[in-house]
Amino acid sequence: MLGTKFPFLPALVRPNHRRARVPLAAPDDSDPSRTPEPDLEPDRPVRVSPKLSRWSRARSIRSGRTRLDWPALRKRTAPPIPTPSPSSSSPSGEIQPSVAEGAEMDGDGGDNGEMTAGKAIYMVSDGTGWTAEHSVNAALGQFEHCLIDRGCPVNTHLFSGVEDMDRLMEIVKQAAKENALILYTLADSSMAASAKHACDLFGVPSGDILRPTTEAIAAHLGVAPSGIPRGGRKAHLTEDYFQRIEAVDFTIKQDDGAQPKNLNRAHIVLVGVSRTGKTPLSIYLAQKGYKVANVPIVMGVELPKMLFEINQEKIFGLTINPVVLQTIRKTRAKSLGFHGEMRSNYSEMVHVKAELEYASRIFTQNPVWPVIEVTGKAIEETAAVVVRMYHDRKHRCSMPRISRRY
Amino acid sequence: MLGTKFPFLPALVRPNHRRARVPLAAPDDSDPSRTPEPDLEPDRPVRVSPKLSRWSRARSIRSGRTRLDWPALRKRTAPPIPTPSPSSSSPSGEIQPSVAEGAEMDGDGGDNGEMTAGKAIYMVSDGTGWTAEHSVNAALGQFEHCLIDRGCPVNTHLFSGVEDMDRLMEIVKQAAKENALILYTLADSSMAASAKHACDLFGVPSGDILRPTTEAIAAHLGVAPSGIPRGGRKAHLTEDYFQRIEAVDFTIKQDDGAQPKNLNRAHIVLVGVSRTGKTPLSIYLAQKGYKVANVPIVMGVELPKMLFEINQEKIFGLTINPVVLQTIRKTRAKSLGFHGEMRSNYSEMVHVKAELEYASRIFTQNPVWPVIEVTGKAIEETAAVVVRMYHDRKHRCSMPRISRRY
Numbered sequence: 001m002l003g004t005k006f007p008f009l010p011a012l013v014r015p016n017h018r019r020a021r022v023p024l025a026a027p028d029d030s031d032p033s034r035t036p037e038p039d040l041e042p043d044r045p046v047r048v049s050p051k052l053s054r055w056s057r058a059r060s061i062r063s064g065r066t067r068l069d070w071p072a073l074r075k076r077t078a079p080p081i082p083t084p085s086p087s088s089s090s091p092s093g094e095i096q097p098s099v100a101e102g103a104e105m106d107g108d109g110g111d112n113g114e115m116t117a118g119k120a121i122y123m124v125s126d127g128t129g130w131t132a133e134h135s136v137n138a139a140l141g142q143f144e145h146c147l148i149d150r151g152c153p154v155n156t157h158l159f160s161g162v163e164d165m166d167r168l169m170e171i172v173k174q175a176a177k178e179n180a181l182i183l184y185t186l187a188d189s190s191m192a193a194s195a196k197h198a199c200d201l202f203g204v205p206s207g208d209i210l211r212p213t214t215e216a217i218a219a220h221l222g223v224a225p226s227g228i229p230r231g232g233r234k235a236h237l238t239e240d241y242f243q244r245i246e247a248v249d250f251t252i253k254q255d256d257g258a259q260p261k262n263l264n265r266a267h268i269v270l271v272g273v274s275r276t277g278k279t280p281l282s283i284y285l286a287q288k289g290y291k292v293a294n295v296p297i298v299m300g301v302e303l304p305k306m307l308f309e310i311n312q313e314k315i316f317g318l319t320i321n322p323v324v325l326q327t328i329r330k331t332r333a334k335s336l337g338f339h340g341e342m343r344s345n346y347s348e349m350v351h352v353k354a355e356l357e358y359a360s361r362i363f364t365q366n367p368v369w370p371v372i373e374v375t376g377k378a379i380e381e382t383a384a385v386v387v388r389m390y391h392d393r394k395h396r397c398s399m400p401r402i403s404r405r406y
Numbered sequence: 407m408l409g410t411k412f413p414f415l416p417a418l419v420r421p422n423h424r425r426a427r428v429p430l431a432a433p434d435d436s437d438p439s440r441t442p443e444p445d446l447e448p449d450r451p452v453r454v455s456p457k458l459s460r461w462s463r464a465r466s467i468r469s470g471r472t473r474l475d476w477p478a479l480r481k482r483t484a485p486p487i488p489t490p491s492p493s494s495s496s497p498s499g500e501i502q503p504s505v506a507e508g509a510e511m512d513g514d515g516g517d518n519g520e521m522t523a524g525k526a527i528y529m530v531s532d533g534t535g536w537t538a539e540h541s542v543n544a545a546l547g548q549f550e551h552c553l554i555d556r557g558c559p560v561n562t563h564l565f566s567g568v569e570d571m572d573r574l575m576e577i578v579k580q581a582a583k584e585n586a587l588i589l590y591t592l593a594d595s596s597m598a599a600s601a602k603h604a605c606d607l608f609g610v611p612s613g614d615i616l617r618p619t620t621e622a623i624a625a626h627l628g629v630a631p632s633g634i635p636r637g638g639r640k641a642h643l644t645e646d647y648f649q650r651i652e653a654v655d656f657t658i659k660q661d662d663g664a665q666p667k668n669l670n671r672a673h674i675v676l677v678g679v680s681r682t683g684k685t686p687l688s689i690y691l692a693q694k695g696y697k698v699a700n701v702p703i704v705m706g707v708e709l710p711k712m713l714f715e716i717n718q719e720k721i722f723g724l725t726i727n728p729v730v731l732q733t734i735r736k737t738r739a740k741s742l743g744f745h746g747e748m749r750s751n752y753s754e755m756v757h758v759k760a761e762l763e764y765a766s767r768i769f770t771q772n773p774v775w776p777v778i779e780v781t782g783k784a785i786e787e788t789a790a791v792v793v794r795m796y797h798d799r800k801h802r803c804s805m806p807r808i809s810r811r812y
Contacts, residue, residue: 075605087775128787136620142623147812152627183619183622205622205626207622210544220527223549399576404561404563405559406524406546406559
């Protein structure tokens with residue numbers, strides 16, 4: 001929230017008791033999200049689960065942060081709504097189907113069409129919806145203490161390319177039925193205003209994700225935003241476009257030590273043993289426009305000479321905790337269908353430790369390479385460290401920053 | 407902004423005239439952004455440039471949107487601040503170095519260390535900073551009408567991993583010097599409050615990017631956010647983690663028609679002629695957890711039999727305008743060092759058209775494959791279309807949505 005003091009939750013989100021059971025157009029019955037939540041009474045306000053609240057507080061205290069300044073939440077003292085849990089009336093097996101239902105389901109992160117348990121968050125966008133998705137994901141990172149093991153189950157639903165009012169209204173009505181929160185990014189201010197208005201009318205809590213940022217920038221630049229959805233304009237064949245595509249092409253070709261002769265053309269070179277995440281990290285960085293090469297460290301295989309002839313400042317070593325590495329390698333071996341002897345050398349602890357020590361010796365011999373500990377880091381987090389160091393080294397500025405012109 | 411009526415710009419962003427020249431600690435002189443903007447007087451409020459405003463309005467009328475409902479901007483009628491332009495006192499060559507300064511510069515999207523012209527936007531994060539970057543990028547999409555050709559130049563500066571108060575204060579002071587806008591994502595509410603407080607003190611306009619979303623979710627779930635930065639917790643070796651990594655591995659191995667025997671293991675198969683963006687699109691989708699294979703259409707080369715034996719519903723055709731394709735291919739040929747005869751067949755219009763017609767015949771013969779026109783679409787936009795169709799087809803629901811469990 002810009003420029004105002006928190007808390008302002010009451011203004012932000014309409015409590016449940018303002019929700020009315022509005023007669024709605026019957027949606028198609030193939031919609032798996034239709035089933036109403038039997039536990040939720042429409043006129044009961046949303047409460048803080050004391051159990052979750054305790055958990056949150058305990059965790060916060062453990063982490064050395066004792067202050068949890070959420071008076072708007074603390075004010076709500078009425079009994080909590082029943083949180084679906086293994087001990088609740090719905091058997092967890094019934095309402096919480098496993099994420100991995102089979103190979104066909106792997107790709108969509110648990111979109112299994114049976115999300116009747118848990119709170120729904122609708123993300124509505126007139127464009128790709130990736131900004132809404134990204135922001136909601138980041139915000140949900142703040143609720144991990146209760147999302148783990150689906151302690152407070154959440155289902156997100158992304159509606160992208162919503163450009164006409166009819167579809168918008170249909171979504172708002174459906175959100176009212178599902179008691180969903182709607183978070184939207186709608187460039188057209190009349191669409192955004194209609195979304196707000198309709199949500200108020202149907203008692204759906206809602207929020208505009210991008211508008212505060214857009215308005216802050218508008219005021220800063222002294223220029224009004226166009227109000228045109230991203231998908232509505234044509235992308236230009238900009239230098240940036242070609243740069244990103246070239247970086248991805250380059251990075252794919254350089255994966256796993258391929259073509260060491262091209263190492264000098266890379267912006268960033270990653271070095272580490274198998275399964276330290278070199279490939280996904282390379283690809284992530286490539287999509288940001290960096291040409292990345294990665295070179296595996298394998299015991300008994302010499303590193304390419306070229307690696308020591310290029311600018312050493314672009315080389316980054318990756319290391320990882322051996323126990324975690326073993327877990328990752330076992331999973332990998334399994335997914336590749338390895339078994340018995342074939343996988344033993346790859347994922348056995350003796351070998352894992354020996355290989356990490358071998359890598360460590362190489363890193364010691366090359367003290368210019370920063371060594372990044374990737375244990376427990378998401379790809380995005382390691383990428384942030386690499387990019388930050390890359391720019392620091394390039395500019396040697398006192399204030400590390402990653403700058404970009406528009 | 408959640409739950410409040412716009413416009414509320416005055417509350418959001420502090421006008422420049424509230425900025426005071428506060429004595430600041432001298433930053434390291436290697437910082438290239440130190441040079442003060444000579445044109446900017448600290449006590450003159452930010453104004454709408456009438457030229458830019460006209461441009462914006464003209465474009466808005468052209469695009470059929472005549473309403474530009476930004477009274478907060480219209481109210482500002484005083485003379486505009488001088489916009490740096492080729493005709494201004496600073497020669498553009500001096501203040502606006504070319505993005506592509508050489509191979510070493512390609513990767514960082516114009517981080518050239520000499521960004522003294524243009525308005526600065528500081529993105530400050532206690533984590534990776536990708537959410538701030540993503541949101542600011544999306545918001546800047548609304549100002550393309552004036553960013554094109556650097557009509558209103560903007561420089562963004564990302565400060566990630568800002569976890570202690572000292573560094574935060576240093577950044578705020580530097581922002582005051584550069585007349586920058588600060589947009590932050592700080593999970594720890596005391597850090598966020600300090601950022602706000604310091605920005606107010608130093609007259610720096612500021613905004614909290616993620617807090618409205620976090621608060622809306624907090625109220626919806628009835629659970630307080632943890633206040634722990636993303637980087638502060640350990641990522642878990644979740645199913646999602648392995649899924650994404652496996653998808654990237656799979657997708658890289660399947661690039662450009664490799665290993666057609668594995669086509670049945672893909673979630674999504676992309677088919678199209680060279681340079682329709684199959685590879686970057688595949689990679690983008692892979693990072694979202696989808697296993698993607700792509701199969702090139704090349705005249706005279708038969709498509710793999712396997713393509714017609716797998717589930718046809720996961721196949722998507724890509725097509726593009728021939729003129730645009732030729733431009734892309736010429737750029738590609740140049741970057742690969744092709745010249746003369748070698749590139750003629752690849753990027754000559756006769757060949758380009760013939761190949762697209764050949765692809766078109768294949769698409770006609772396979773009417774189940776949706777054909778996506780990628781001309782002028784960013785990779786992210788095409789990805790959004792593919793993912794939407796993929797989920798629609800899978801669930802046949804009346805209300806297309808992409809759902810995910812947490």
